[in-house]
Amino acid sequence: MTHTKPRVRFAPSPTGMMHLGNIRTALLNYLFAHQKGGTFVLRIEDTDPERNFDPNATHIINDLIWLGLTYDEGPRVDGPYGPYFQSKRSDLYAKKLQELQDKNAVYRCFCTPEELERKRKRQLALKRPPRYDQTCLHLTDTQIAQKLDTEAPFIWRLNTTDNRTITFNDMARGTMEFHLKDFSDIPLTRTDGSFTFTFANCVDDGLMKITHVLRGEDHISNTTSQVVLYEALGLQVPTFWHIPIMCNIEGKKLSKRDFGFSLKDLQDAGFISEAILNYLGIIGGSFEQEIMSLEKLVQLFPFDAIHSTGHIKYDVEKLKWINHKWLSSYDTAQLTDMCLPRLIEAYPIAEAVNPETMRHLIGIIKPELVTLNDCVELIRFYFETPSVKQEQLKKTIRPEKHEALIAILKETVVSLDNPDTYMELTKQKAKSSGINSKELWSSVRFILTGNVEGMGIHDIIDLLGIEEVKKRIHSVLD
Numbered sequence: 001m002t003h004t005k006p007r008v009r010f011a012p013s014p015t016g017m018m019h020l021g022n023i024r025t026a027l028l029n030y031l032f033a034h035q036k037g038g039t040f041v042l043r044i045e046d047t048d049p050e051r052n053f054d055p056n057a058t059h060i061i062n063d064l065i066w067l068g069l070t071y072d073e074g075p076r077v078d079g080p081y082g083p084y085f086q087s088k089r090s091d092l093y094a095k096k097l098q099e100l101q102d103k104n105a106v107y108r109c110f111c112t113p114e115e116l117e118r119k120r121k122r123q124l125a126l127k128r129p130p131r132y133d134q135t136c137l138h139l140t141d142t143q144i145a146q147k148l149d150t151e152a153p154f155i156w157r158l159n160t161t162d163n164r165t166i167t168f169n170d171m172a173r174g175t176m177e178f179h180l181k182d183f184s185d186i187p188l189t190r191t192d193g194s195f196t197f198t199f200a201n202c203v204d205d206g207l208m209k210i211t212h213v214l215r216g217e218d219h220i221s222n223t224t225s226q227v228v229l230y231e232a233l234g235l236q237v238p239t240f241w242h243i244p245i246m247c248n249i250e251g252k253k254l255s256k257r258d259f260g261f262s263l264k265d266l267q268d269a270g271f272i273s274e275a276i277l278n279y280l281g282i283i284g285g286s287f288e289q290e291i292m293s294l295e296k297l298v299q300l301f302p303f304d305a306i307h308s309t310g311h312i313k314y315d316v317e318k319l320k321w322i323n324h325k326w327l328s329s330y331d332t333a334q335l336t337d338m339c340l341p342r343l344i345e346a347y348p349i350a351e352a353v354n355p356e357t358m359r360h361l362i363g364i365i366k367p368e369l370v371t372l373n374d375c376v377e378l379i380r381f382y383f384e385t386p387s388v389k390q391e392q393l394k395k396t397i398r399p400e401k402h403e404a405l406i407a408i409l410k411e412t413v414v415s416l417d418n419p420d421t422y423m424e425l426t427k428q429k430a431k432s433s434g435i436n437s438k439e440l441w442s443s444v445r446f447i448l449t450g451n452v453e454g455m456g457i458h459d460i461i462d463l464l465g466i467e468e469v470k471k472r473i474h475s476v477l478d
């Protein structure tokens with residue numbers, strides 16, 4: 001038995017932005033290649049010019065770089081089986097089509113889309129699989145010549161007239177079996193002469209020596225046709241893993257309407273690549289330790305023990321928890337660099353803040369950060385004086401204690417030069433007036449930051465400085 005190193009590929013169509021589903025496919029291919037000492041190829045399936053929204057696959061490539069999913073062969077990374085854009089491989093498909101023509105394995109189909117649709121509906125009405133009835137397989141040479149003379153549009157189909165059972169190996173499902181009698185003769189070209197997805201994708205996997213095809217479950221119906229094609233072309237049939245589709249929390253297929261569907265949503269909201277990969281790596285599985293780096297996932301992903309699961313649920317709350325864990329794992333200086341662009345965007349003055357103060361600020365809010373964007377709200381009070389009215393304090397304290405609280409806070413403000421004394425004195429006075437600590441400090445926090453909850457009063461004083469704290473207290477109470 002020969003042991004070849006696995007070769008896997010991520011083969012996105014550049015029809016939109018990267019989303020969670022295709023990032024997960026890319027990730028699993030990356031993990032597989034790295035775990036098995038194989039090669040990870042990026043191939044851009046851009047055969048549909050009308051749906052090509054990312055002509056040079058710039059977005060896809062940049063997203064993969066941002067995620068840290070580096071590929072070994074693909075656009076901008078030369079390899080032995082290029083080019084890696086399908087739009088540049090037409091001559092290779094033409095050659096393979098010629099091989100099939102030479103073997104008499106294909107035929108021209110002149111049926112119009114309307115005719116095909118009529119036939120399909122008829123088959124369905126008869127409760128039969130809607131397979132193509134092979135009208136054009138039976139055309140005589142003269143009939144074909146006549147049609148060609150009139151320049152009637154046609155496509156090439158693979159002739160699959162036999163009753164074979166097709167099998168292939170799926171890493172989660174084991175041996176899969178399909179009966180060819182349920183399948184139409186596979187279209188290999190379109191009427192404009194371009195090649196179909198089924199054909200190009202299969203020729204490429206064959207020529208690029210792909211050993212394992214890890215792709216979304218929605219492609220399972222293409223696989224049977226492609227296995228027939230591999231065999232017709234004399235290409236090695238790969239092993240497959242049809243990866244379960246991701247659903248939203250209600251069990252519906254994930255769509256643009258679900259927050260975090262596109263990578264851009266997540267980047268804009270301040271999720272970091274480690275967390276996104278970590279989440280997509282553990283989703284649907286069970287791991288003892290849930291927080292894992294890409295390297296750890298490479299080591300631990302159980303490729304040798306995957307089994308078929310139902311749909312996988314995307315839970316943004318879990319993703320947030322993982323993002324929070326990853327952000328907490330950064331040291332404060334790194335985290336400050338990560339937050340700074342967002343802070344400067346929200347508060348241009350942030351650029352002038354002394355780096356040490358900035359690190360201090362970030363260090364204090366670090367335990368509260370779920371996404372990087374959270375820093376903007378958590379630190380707002382530092383850059384903007386909240387507009388708090390004395391009246392509003394009625395909400396932070398029982399109404400009957402409102403006046404007493406104001407009197408105490410006015411009285412103790414002078415002791416602020418020593419924050420410890422201030423805190424102690426204010427606490428004592430509040431206590432003797434029957435005000436509990438929670439309502440006391442919530443009120444002070446509200447005056448200073450505009451929020452009832454948040455960081456400790458000591459930290460706030462420390463950050464704002466004594467003079468600013470005095471100013472804020474006076475402006476609300478006087």
Ligand code: GLU
Pocket residue numbers: 010011012013045201214215216219
């Ligand atoms: N271009 C196809 C897609 O984006 C690739 C399918 C495959 O991986 O074979 O769905």
